[in-house]
Amino acid sequence: MTTPALSAENLRFSFGGADVLQDLSAAFSPGRLTAVLGPNGCGKTTLLRCLCGLLKPQSGRILLDGGSPLTALSRKALARRISFLPQVRAVPDITVEALVSHGRFPHLGLSRRLTNDDREIVHQAMKQAGVLDFAMQRVPALSGGERQRVYLAMLLAQDTGVVLLDEPTTYLDARHKFEVLELLCAMRSSGKTVIAVLHDLPLALRYSDEILLLENGRPAAAGTPDEVYDAGAIDRVFGISCRRIRIDGQTEYIERRA
Numbered sequence: 217m218t219t220p221a222l223s224a225e226n227l228r229f230s231f232g233g234a235d236v237l238q239d240l241s242a243a244f245s246p247g248r249l250t251a252v253l254g255p256n257g258c259g260k261t262t263l264l265r266c267l268c269g270l271l272k273p274q275s276g277r278i279l280l281d282g283g284s285p286l287t288a289l290s291r292k293a294l295a296r297r298i299s300f301l302p303q304v305r306a307v308p309d310i311t312v313e314a315l316v317s318h319g320r321f322p323h324l325g326l327s328r329r330l331t332n333d334d335r336e337i338v339h340q341a342m343k344q345a346g347v348l349d350f351a352m353q354r355v356p357a358l359s360g361g362e363r364q365r366v367y368l369a370m371l372l373a374q375d376t377g378v379v380l381l382d383e384p385t386t387y388l389d390a391r392h393k394f395e396v397l398e399l400l401c402a403m404r405s406s407g408k409t410v411i412a413v414l415h416d417l418p419l420a421l422r423y424s425d426e427i428l429l430l431e432n433g434r435p436a437a438a439g440t441p442d443e444v445y446d447a448g449a450i451d452r453v454f455g456i457s458c459r460r461i462r463i464d465g466q467t468e469y470i471e472r473r474a
């Protein structure tokens with residue numbers, strides 16, 4: 217069995233005494249795209265923030281490569297291993313290229329200067345995320361969707377083995393949603409461990425390798441999209457009627473009111 221790149225063991229997290237995550241265990245393997253799903257307020261963002269070290273669980277532990285606890289790493293060392301795209305982000309008044317370059321900061325030496333290799337990585341990241349055309353524009357001047365892709369480019373430039381994304385398709389139009397999911401698939405195909413909170417169920421079930429379905433801070437189901445769907449967990453947890461269909465030789469999912 218592959219050693220998970222990231223694993224959570226018996227996590228408990230509470231805000232001011234109210235448990236948000238309860239005895240939560242999960243393992244995330246390299247080369248897999250996991251969608252974290254669940255109703256509003258079930259603890260998805262809190263889990264991601266624990267997984268990247270921004271929040272410290274009251275009990276349980278998080279391990280990298282099945283061995284070193286997250287807490288043993290410095291902030292900079294952690295940023296070389298795990299990147300995180302939060303749901304709410306600052307909008308600094310700098311150019312797109314400058315923002316994407318921030319992704320390289322954890323990798324810079326004492327001089328804090330970008331090398332030619334760093335610049336090439338930044339260029340490739342902007343190309344892959346489709347933001348090269350506005351590289352010299354200032355971030356506040358972009359639309360929500362354009363900005364979203366710029367943050368994805370920054371994540372690509374950070375080039376970590378584990379990539380966490382909180383609702384990366386927010387603000388995106390239909391075509392760009394597909395493109396972002398395809399970008400995440402390309403990241404996992406290159407061996408990265410990609411974990412994304414997604415609210416778009418059809419998109420999540422269609423593109424992910426694994427689903428972690430949360431309910432009230434605990435896993436309600438985990439497995440491949442087929443396994444989670446076949447167990448009826450999606451319908452039960454969301455109170456909807458999700459259907460798997462075949463269109464043009466491809467498995468797709470549609471969500472309907474129960």
Ligand SMILES: Nc1ncnc2c1ncn2[C@@H]1O[C@H](COP(=O)(O)OP(=O)(O)OP(=O)(O)O)[C@@H](O)[C@H]1O
Pocket residue numbers: 231236254255256257258259260261262263
């Ligand atoms: N800083 C905070 N202080 C107190 N309670 C919080 C804080 N952040 C989140 N919570 C609570 O923790 C619970 C889980 O929140 P979280 O943001 O993890 O849920 P979520 O599943 O990501 O929700 P959504 O789908 O709406 O984004 C919610 O009840 C929320 O009100």
